[in-house]
Amino acid sequence: MIQDRMKKIQDIQHSVEMRKRNTEEEKSHSVEVFTALIRSIERCQTEVVEMLEQKQKAAEKQAEDLIKELEQEITELKRRNSELEQISHTEDHLHLLQIDPSLYSPINSKNWTEISINTHVSMDTLNRALTRLKDTLHQKLGQTVLRRMQQYAVDVTLDPDTANPYLILSADGKQVRCGDIRQKLPNKPERFDTCVRVLGKKGFSSGRFYFEVQVKGKTDWYLGVVRESINRKGSITPNPVNGFWTVCLRNGNEYKACEDPLVSLCVRVKPQKVGVFVDYEEGLVSFYDVESSSHIYSFTGQSFTQTLFPYFNPCLNNKGKNSTPLIITPVSYN
Incomplete structure (x- = not known):
């Protein structure tokens, strides 16, 4: 004692x-x-x-x-x-x-x-x-x-053990896109089996961290962070209750915050690169348009108790219309 x-x-x-x-x-x-x-x-x-x-x-x-x-x-x-x-x-x-x-x-x-x-x-x-x-x-x-x-930039690399079998990852683990053929991969507990999702290798359970992702040329995508215990099997709606803190682009011009219900976002220009910032202790997840230095959306007042992992969903390639990969880019200080 x-x-x-x-x-x-x-x-x-x-x-x-x-x-x-x-x-x-x-x-x-x-x-x-x-x-x-x-x-x-x-x-x-x-x-x-x-x-x-x-x-x-x-x-x-x-x-x-x-x-x-x-x-x-x-x-x-x-x-x-x-x-x-x-x-x-x-x-x-x-x-x-x-x-x-x-x-x-x-x-x-x-x-x-x-x-x-x-x-x-x-x-x-x-x-x-x-x-x-x-x-x-x-x-x-x-x-x-x-x-x-x-200032809180971290080096994020994709974790192939979590990648849905339809996803194609680059050799350096910095890019991900959706292919047309389901790859034969071991069905590990951590792997997403239904939705085309993948996580970063490293998780964070305290402090602040930040990373940037190029979304240029895509019509659909989801980005953010998730808690470690999210369900990897079957389909699950991304929202904070289910352990997802994400924003998305759908149908080429519909920007949403994945709350419950969804929140429509008004952006001045189409973001080409999105910055994701997390303050674990403050319960904050914020998204920024890097090129215009403008705020996109923030989840505030959250209570994090588990390790958080960077989350990526390039969405289906839609017959080549959305084949451009999500690219984790080095942070260039403005």
Whole structure:
């Protein structure tokens, strides 16, 4: 009993140290995030000021040109007025008009009553700047968060002992696709016998981990993590109750989170590479579009008690339409 209690004290002290280290990391991460956001706001402010100054200069130039044109017309009108004054004091009007025919020709002038300088500053400039700022902040925040996740990258290799007999794995264990012929493989307890699924070799029972998978060119796929005890035989619906934390693409454009019931996902662009992040202690599984650094979906508030394994389902090849493999790619830090 004494040894058990001393061991418990060590565990508590270790947990406190881990919490302290994680807190320092999160503080550093927060500073990085807000520093990036402040810089983006400052750049946007500079752009707005520059745009307003440019518009002011354009208005001043317009006013200068209009005033110059008005002065030219005034000069011409004065000239005619002076000459007409001379005509009014002579009897030979016809002779003077023959000398200067412009006196009775119309002046090529604008309708000045319809011309003015806009004194109002358009809110469109500010609105456009705020929209760009919102997009920039969203992008910067996404990039910063993704870089944070990528720090926990792990080397994932497919486990051939779990692969459904229809699946074809690359020699390096980094690619998987569905073939047309069922291979003759030993029916091991860990092998999926019905659904075209395969797991990663290494499981994780604590901490954080992250990996990326190329899904480019596919019309259907499932990705995520599963608990070790999931049923490998027969068909089973992927959802958290059954030990699956996954998202999927179906029919080329239908993105779903495999909750119960399914949750439809709205993605701006079709992801070409998906990042999967897990925080075991926090009960978090998140998915990211790597290229756009945008968040796809998160399972939150989960309670993990078993080892979790990376999960891959390339789906049926659909007569060659979905023959492109899922590819586990090295993490390239953005």
